[in-house]
Amino acid sequence: METSPSGSPLLQVRGLAKQYGGGFGRAAPVRVLDDISFEVKRGEVVGLAGESGSGKTTIGRSILRLIEPSAGEILFDGSDIARLSAGDLRRQRRRMQYIFQDPFASLSPRMTIGEILSEGLAIQAIGTRRERLDKARAALQAVELPPDAVDRYAHEFSGGQRQRIGIARALILQPDLIVADEPVSALDVSIQAQIVNLLRDLQARLGLTMLFISHDLAVVEFIADRVIVLYLGRIMEIAPCDRLYEAPKHPYTRALLSAIPEPDPDRPRERQILKGDIPSVASPPSGCVFRTRCPHAIEACAREVPRLEEVEPGHFKACIRQDISA
Template identity: 60%
Template structure:
């Protein structure tokens, strides 16, 4: 990590989706899916992106991949802003940024063999000869812990955990510099989930992968990530190194999230902080701090001022007005 410039530098990222119908005053309405989000990821770093449904975590992942175009903001990958690159120039970056999906086969052609699926990216980006690609497929399959001849079979012949291994092999096939993993273990049973997490851990150590790990599972993120970004309603609530976030959460939302997560320990009693009510609509988010409608620490000021991210300890940022809590 001698390179001090971050691999990925996202600033002021905004994504709005327009909604059918108009508001009470006849104005156009938007879902504010991602609302002014900025963060960086260093080379070799694994950053967790946590949040509940509607937090914008998946939208951020999709925007980084340019599967959806951002409304505004800069996504600098190795210094180049890819947020508004035309399709032709984006092609080169599509190779560098790969995605691992929750269900890797939901979007793939079930009639193609696993080997063809893995080699697809190499074909598109014209990497190596046919023979080299075949050899590479075998190497990748072994790397992710599958038999080298698995490439001759079809996706439906594999179990969920094996499919996720294939999905990982597919992402690695084009030697990407950055991987967006969107809930890669959420659909798996616990025992299989552990196997895939270990695989990711090994690959990260062997290949020095840089990963944005999107998940709703706090324990998995704590286990796997170096740094964590906590999202709520399209905004960043807190960013901190992993051990710090879990031991000393600074934001009321993180505190509630950690307290709500069930722990496999029947003796843990203690007071649970239950966030009352539902997540507000992202079409019409609360003024000021978006958490204030459910926050037990909210003050009148919280409705008036939108809190910006500020550093409360080295590398530890929070978007909360109050300093006298937690």
């Protein structure tokens, strides 16, 4: 398991697993997460990256128990989220908030923006109605929207503005941890940069701890302090952001990074095309789940499940091949 080089962890995930189905008389269970372990320090932004189907969103939703994990521990400030009662979980969720991917589907069309933003405060029994609306106006200003937007409805705003409202909804409870689940993937490229800049500014200003989920490593590089790379429900690599982009250790990470466009035409990036398709989580490969697409796979990869091991200080990879050069 990865350990933080300095500072105390706010979030510790240990042996997290999630499966669907199975049981008496049913088909074999589908395991979508397997032995996920990592930590997030206070004030740190950790990027969670990988292709669609890698399990990123399942991790994010498990952390807030929006879905129930099948096994493992999720320690938030020392409390195991997976074992909290409903009442204790509601109180703990005041300190943990979620930014959803779709800015169109995540806002109720029947509620004013003021009602949407005040809802979490009302659930937590914070303030009077007037005080909650005042906090809603302040949250809108924090995300660079006019405070009078409290009286309008979601359909009156653009996609980028709606995502700002989603961010304001997450901030209004002054959480310690934010899970941002693909917060810019549904937006135009020009708007993506604005939202990522806003998140980075808010994180620095408010000292937020953030788990930033994205399939786009170019976006992750811009905001994250460390990066966790996932493939088919398992961690392939964890490293500080600068080390991961300068010297990736895992073949999967290298392939993902090679797909990022190089803006300098005099420095063309050698593209590493992965062969085949992503296997189904219903029938994953034996041994290393990446072996069917790995250019360096050997016979032993089909038998042995690689452990996540530290190869340099703070840099971890899950690969039995130690002879592959960076």
